[in-house]
Amino acid sequence: MASVSDLIDFDSLLTQEERTFRDTVRSFVDAEIKPNIAKWFESATFPLELVPELAQLGLLGMHLKGYGCAGRSAVEYGLAGAELEAGDSGLRTSVSVQGSLAMTAIYKHGSEDQKREWLPAMANGKAIGCFALTEPTAGSDPSGMKTFARRDGEDWVLNGSKRWIGLASVAKVAVIWAQTEEGIRGFVTPTSTSGFTATPIEPKLSMRASIQCDMELSDVRLPNSAALPNAVGLNAPFSCLNEARYGIIWGAMGAARDAFEAALDYSRHRLQFDKPLAGYQLTQQKLVDMALEINKGFLLALHLGRRKDAGTLQAVEISLGKLNNCREAINIAREARTILGGNGVTLDYSPLRHSNNLESVRTYEGTDEVHTLVVGRKLTGIAAFR
Known part of the structure; x- marks a missing residue:
């Protein structure tokens, strides 16, 4: 179930198990989140009723092993994050808060009693x-x-x-x-x-x-x-934040992909001057530029995911990935909205909702500025935080 934005046969870089898991999460998002997200966003409602379903899919603490957790790989975790954020950043964030932050803190730094008391209940959605x-x-x-x-x-x-x-x-x-x-x-x-x-x-x-x-x-x-x-010390919470930041690298591209697909579909059907918008050179340039960054963003996410699974991923690489993919994703969402014209400011279409959400995503777990300085320190050997 490859995306229409895939210009490089990205699926060929995934295992069959990875593709199957991704497609399961995508089907859930298509059936349960996308038809309802506009009303949830408009009413500022977090759908608590989805928590048991997320648990049943093994998405809560999915990267952890034991204690009722699914033990998924870093790449599988990333693929799931991308699909969830294609639905909405807020829902992917909630899964991240539960698994990458709260559960990871207990899993990495807790006592055996703390793990046994909380992790199974959190994995099955009984405890948020x-x-x-x-x-x-x-x-x-x-x-x-x-x-x-x-x-x-x-x-x-x-x-x-x-x-x-x-x-x-x-x-x-x-x-x-x-x-x-x-x-x-x-x-x-x-x-x-x-x-x-x-x-x-x-x-x-x-x-x-x-x-x-x-x-x-x-x-x-x-x-x-x-x-x-x-x-x-701060290394403990930072180790949890890096789990969440890694998920953002994938999630931001999921939002970008969904915004692109909404714009592409609209451009094929919306007629102006007796021709579909997709038939105009300026529209095609926008679509191509968006697709290029989506493909590059997913390649970067996959490379970092493979390194994480191999145990070789460095913190500066997570900063690089979050900085790049958040920055590109918000640009893509904004550009996608321009193709939709005035209709793009309604909740009938996803790009502006994604753009608004991505303003938060690029801010939490380290702002653009902080991650820029992390990469800058790596390049220069000089810390410029103070």
């Missing part, structure tokens, strides 16, 4: 998780976080504020990052704990079919067993 790192004044520089966890006997007591925390208002468990006297630590926090409050951020012009929240922590008391035993 969130990952609380960003704060109102600490986005690109999480080392500046103000949330603090102090010791009180055998317990920890957390106070502070978080912002832009995906799924927090519907989550059963939050992985909360806080300053401590021994460095930044992570805490596995049931959201029913006294002093925990999550409030959805409204209104939004982007990611309207997903949930992002403000979070307040007021004397949230946790037992010592809530602390992630293997997470001290």
